[in-house]
Amino acid sequence: MADIATPTTPASEPDTTAAVALGTEPDIHGMEPTPGAHDDHGDAHGGGEHGHATSTGLSNNKLAMWMFLGSECLLFGGLISTYMLYRGRHEGSPSPSQLYNIPLTSVSSFVLLMSSLTMVLAVSAAQRHDDRNTTTWLTVTALLGATFVGAQVFEFTEFYHEGLGFTTNLFGSSFFTLTGFHGVHVTVGIIMLMALVGMINRGKIPGNKAEVVEMIGLYWHFVDIVWIIIFTLVYLIPS
């Protein structure tokens, strides 16, 4: 009868050495969690109040959000470069410089920029566990976002009356696709903000509330930085 190898580690002491070497388990000897260090704020290692420590020591949600935003750069990069290629192809419609209403777009850009301020103030309030100010700033952010989308709808309507439709020419197609995609992103952001306000008011945010607000904040700021590029390259630099 063959000998059965007996484990060298007692059953009561699980061997974590291999897992640490693979990077799948935190080194419990080097990174011993401090009792009570994350009772209120959720897990500093990113798992939230009921989550797990991660091998990187960082929030997986936050890592995923930054990776998503990095990939969004490729989406908007494609749309912006397509617009740059086709902005001169405006046969059958007024030229971009005749169409663009720079004062209106400047005001809407300013509104979106200020919505980034109110968003960061909401994140700051959430980190202080100040629910009242968090929901107030989130609502103000959503209202500023809605103002921006309203200005964009007005602009699109004006362009349509001036003779520029989605299929009029390549300039129209690339312009409406680029700015429309951005507008959809802002609209999705507004929906997320209002849903977040509702969830905070009902106390239905699972895990680390401040991190949830911060995730939506990252998305909102990204929408703002995309507009910073669109405003300069599309509106201010003439074709």
Added chain:
Amino acid sequence: MSIDHTIDPPDHAEVTQGVPAPVSEHEHGLTDMGYVKVAVILAVMTGLEVTLSYAGLPGNVFMPALLILMAAKFWTVVSYFMHLKFDNPIFTKLFYSGLFLALFVFTVVLLTFRFFDRS
């Protein structure tokens, strides 16, 4: 105008039983007044961009000035409002890898279509 880099004080003990706790990711950044100052700087830069577009400057001055202002605004929002300046560097690497990959790929696309020859 100087930006206040004061860190918001944490509302719980950082050190318990002599063992330093890992620094929570959200316990950094500017004060609320610091964020307002950053927003004022961004608003001024936007105003400058719009003013430049009406100033009738020659293209070799106007274009670089607008692109520099755009890059400065982008960097300011990403660094301060999105906290990349204060966060773990891995987030910066993740985001900027996507950004620079996009810049590289679409510069090649524009070069392929001889965009810069026409401009």
